[in-house]
Amino acid sequence: MDNNAIIQIRELTKSFPMGKSKFTALSNINLSLEKGEFTGLIGPSGSGKTTLLNIVGSLDTPTSGEAWVLNQSIGSLSAKEAARLRKEKLGFIFQSYNLLAVHTVFENVEFPLLLLKIDAAERKKMVMDALEWVGLTDKVKSKPPQLSGGECQRVAIARAMVKRPSLVLADEPTANLDAANSHHILQTMVKLNEELKTTFLFATHDDKVIGYLRRKIYLLDGKVANDEWVKDYHTVK
Amino acid sequence: MIRFLIKGLYYDKSRSRLPIIVVAIGVMLAVFLNAYITGFMGETVELNARFANGHVKVMTKAYAENESQLPNDLALTEVTALKKELSERFPELDWAARIQFGGLVDVPDENGETLSQGPTTGMGIDLLSSESMEIERLNIRESIVRGRMVQQPGEALLAEEFSRKLGVNPGDEFTLISTTMHGSMSLYNFKLAGTLSFGNEAMDRGSIIVDIEDARTALDMDDAAGILLGIFDTGFYDDERALEIAYTFNAGMDDEDEYAPVMKSLTQQSGMGQLVEVTEKWSVYIIAIFIVAMALVLWNAGLLGGLRRYGEFGVRLAMGEEKDHLYRTLIYESVFIGLTGSIIGTALGLFAASLLQGDGIDITGMMEGSAMLYPSAIRTRITPTDYYIGFIPGLLSTIVGTMLAGLGIYKRKTSQLFKELEA
Ligand SMILES: Nc1ncnc2c1ncn2[C@@H]1O[C@H](COP(=O)(O)OP(=O)(O)OP(=O)(O)O)[C@@H](O)[C@H]1O
Numbered sequence: 001m002d003n004n005a006i007i008q009i010r011e012l013t014k015s016f017p018m019g020k021s022k023f024t025a026l027s028n029i030n031l032s033l034e035k036g037e038f039t040g041l042i043g044p045s046g047s048g049k050t051t052l053l054n055i056v057g058s059l060d061t062p063t064s065g066e067a068w069v070l071n072q073s074i075g076s077l078s079a080k081e082a083a084r085l086r087k088e089k090l091g092f093i094f095q096s097y098n099l100l101a102v103h104t105v106f107e108n109v110e111f112p113l114l115l116l117k118i119d120a121a122e123r124k125k126m127v128m129d130a131l132e133w134v135g136l137t138d139k140v141k142s143k144p145p146q147l148s149g150g151e152c153q154r155v156a157i158a159r160a161m162v163k164r165p166s167l168v169l170a171d172e173p174t175a176n177l178d179a180a181n182s183h184h185i186l187q188t189m190v191k192l193n194e195e196l197k198t199t200f201l202f203a204t205h206d207d208k209v210i211g212y213l214r215r216k217i218y219l220l221d222g223k224v225a226n227d228e229w230v231k232d233y234h235t236v237k
Numbered sequence: 238m239i240r241f242l243i244k245g246l247y248y249d250k251s252r253s254r255l256p257i258i259v260v261a262i263g264v265m266l267a268v269f270l271n272a273y274i275t276g277f278m279g280e281t282v283e284l285n286a287r288f289a290n291g292h293v294k295v296m297t298k299a300y301a302e303n304e305s306q307l308p309n310d311l312a313l314t315e316v317t318a319l320k321k322e323l324s325e326r327f328p329e330l331d332w333a334a335r336i337q338f339g340g341l342v343d344v345p346d347e348n349g350e351t352l353s354q355g356p357t358t359g360m361g362i363d364l365l366s367s368e369s370m371e372i373e374r375l376n377i378r379e380s381i382v383r384g385r386m387v388q389q390p391g392e393a394l395l396a397e398e399f400s401r402k403l404g405v406n407p408g409d410e411f412t413l414i415s416t417t418m419h420g421s422m423s424l425y426n427f428k429l430a431g432t433l434s435f436g437n438e439a440m441d442r443g444s445i446i447v448d449i450e451d452a453r454t455a456l457d458m459d460d461a462a463g464i465l466l467g468i469f470d471t472g473f474y475d476d477e478r479a480l481e482i483a484y485t486f487n488a489g490m491d492d493e494d495e496y497a498p499v500m501k502s503l504t505q506q507s508g509m510g511q512l513v514e515v516t517e518k519w520s521v522y523i524i525a526i527f528i529v530a531m532a533l534v535l536w537n538a539g540l541l542g543g544l545r546r547y548g549e550f551g552v553r554l555a556m557g558e559e560k561d562h563l564y565r566t567l568i569y570e571s572v573f574i575g576l577t578g579s580i581i582g583t584a585l586g587l588f589a590a591s592l593l594q595g596d597g598i599d600i601t602g603m604m605e606g607s608a609m610l611y612p613s614a615i616r617t618r619i620t621p622t623d624y625y626i627g628f629i630p631g632l633l634s635t636i637v638g639t640m641l642a643g644l645g646i647y648k649r650k651t652s653q654l655f656k657e658l659e660a
Pocket residue numbers: 016017023024025043044045046047048049050051052203205656
């Protein structure tokens with residue numbers, strides 16, 4: 001196995017039971033991602049982007065084939081081991097933010113650190129750092145319903161980043177945002193990718209997101225249709 | 238983490254308010270009911286003790302076997318000596334001899350012919366000696382409707398209703414027709430001193446109350462008595478002690494002798510044992526009922542609340558929280574809710590119960606036609622149990638309700654929960 005690889009997928013197939021037959025959402029996927037990539041899974045609706053992202057995120061398991069994430073084989077992890085992988089190494093960003101609506105911005109960002117049992121003083125510092133990355137230090141005490149969509153997604157980014165995960169998985173992070181906000185959060189993520197060397201894997205069909213990607217993996221009907229690197233990539237300011 | 242959970246409960250009122258209200262109401266009712274049952278049952282026991290059973294009761298063995306027939310031919314004899322012995326051996330009880338009898342009250346007109354007649358059950362009790370506590374015990378003075386207390390031998394009290402039916406008034410004379418201890422007919426003239434209403438049907442139907450010495454004369458029962466009651470000086474029945482006393486007393490008696498006295502505790506007498514037992518078990522029933530009822534409500538509330546929180550659960554799982562841990566945090570939350578609700582409910586329940594301690598609410602009207610001796614008021618009695626008893630259903634029901642409601646989440650696969658969250 002390639003030691004630099006953060007994700008390695010071999011002959012991965014995922015099918016869902018559909019009544020008596022089954023529906024194959026992913027078939028024979030082979031992929032490998034290295035540390036520090038800023039890569040997207042691109043494809044039309046139903047092409048299998050979320051399914052693949054969920055397997056990489058250890059929220060689901062392959063039907064056959066293998067998915068190695070940070071040197072752990074997703075298919076053979078127990079529920080406990082999968083939870084531990086997510087807790088320690090992975091960050092998630094969702095289309096619909098999925099913040100804890102009744103808790104403050106601070107508490108939302110703090111939650112992953114509670115799971116890691118980090119002590120209070122250290123937690124506070126880490127949360128404030130993360131909120132500074134996304135420019136929300138003045139909204140510490142606000143609650144999600146009082147924030148705009150863009151601000152909510154920035155809180156979600158801070159929450160995914162606060163524990164400095166090795167890999168961030170972002171499923172349609174801009175789908176609910178307008179252009180200005182989309183660019184803002186994408187620039188934030190590019191900055192974090194460069195400064196913290198965090199690997200990002202997106203699932204998207206949004207051109208705005210695609211414009212920031214350094215590597216584009218096209219999915220079609222559950223297969224990799226194309227896999228290309230952007231040649232003259234410039235860091236976006 | 239605990240602080241995070243409590244904050245969640247505090248911020249999200251819908252997560253805490255309804256369950257806390259449900260628990261508080263349930264606990265309040267449980268505490269109040271327990272205090273009420275303790276009061277009601279306790280009073281019923283004491284009422285029966287004072288009127289009929291004593292805390293302990295001495296009779297001859299033969300009398301005890303046929304007690305309902307008031308068999309005075311089987312009565313205790315040499316009662317003065319027996320009473321003296323009992324007072325010396327068991328000084329914590331007050332001892333009182335009584336004679337129960339059946340008979341006929343005959344009211345004559347001015348010519349001495351029978352004007353009216355009625356069957357009666359009567360009691361001869363110590364009304365005239367100065368050390369007697371019977372008048373207070375039976376609350377006679379307060380129960381007089383017309384006329385006055387018996388003040389000298391030859392006077393009697395009749396139940397008010399009975400006296401109306403017979404057409405006899407205070408000051409009038411009447412004859413009691415009964416049977417002597419030796420089986421011959423007895424006729425004895427009384428002057429009606431006053432009429433009584435005890436407020437319970439069993440006593441008010443057709444009773445006559447006379448001084449025990451008159452009863453002895455009338456029924457030819459010299460130094461005899463049907464029953465000898467012992468009542469604790471504390472005024473409250475103590476089953477353990479009563480059984481012990483009865484056992485001690487009976488141990489020294491001749492088993493073969495039909496006329497030897499036997500002592501029975503209140504609980505060893507007809508129906509009373511069950512009553513006391515029920516009183517003691519009642520709390521258990523109340524608590525069981527409340528646990529089940531509240532757990533059902535909270536289970537449903539938890540299911541609804543859980544549905545609203547699927548998003549939260551999904552995201553917490555995605556962030557790497559284990560399902561066991563998530564489930565446990567739900568239970569921690571329920572402990573907090575159960576405790577809060579129980580504290581509020583206990584406070585409210587004790588407050589409500591304290592309002593009905595003492596005088597209570599008069600329910601005389603509701604007890605008409607009842608054959609047992611029931612208290613005539615809803616009165617509570619707060620015991621130390623009431624301070625903690627509500628916590629049992631309060632905590633158990635929230636925890637059980639939450640465990641049931643949480644099972645759905647627990648059983649679902651993470652990926653499935655996650656799909657639902659995305660939907
Ligand atoms: N649990 C499931 N059971 C059955 N079929 C499923 C399940 N999850 C996904 N699928 C199917 O697998 C296919 C791929 O779904 P997936 O969600 O990965 O698509 P996607 O590329 O993320 O689409 P979109 O852009 O709309 O989010 C779809 O046809 C979908 O209906």
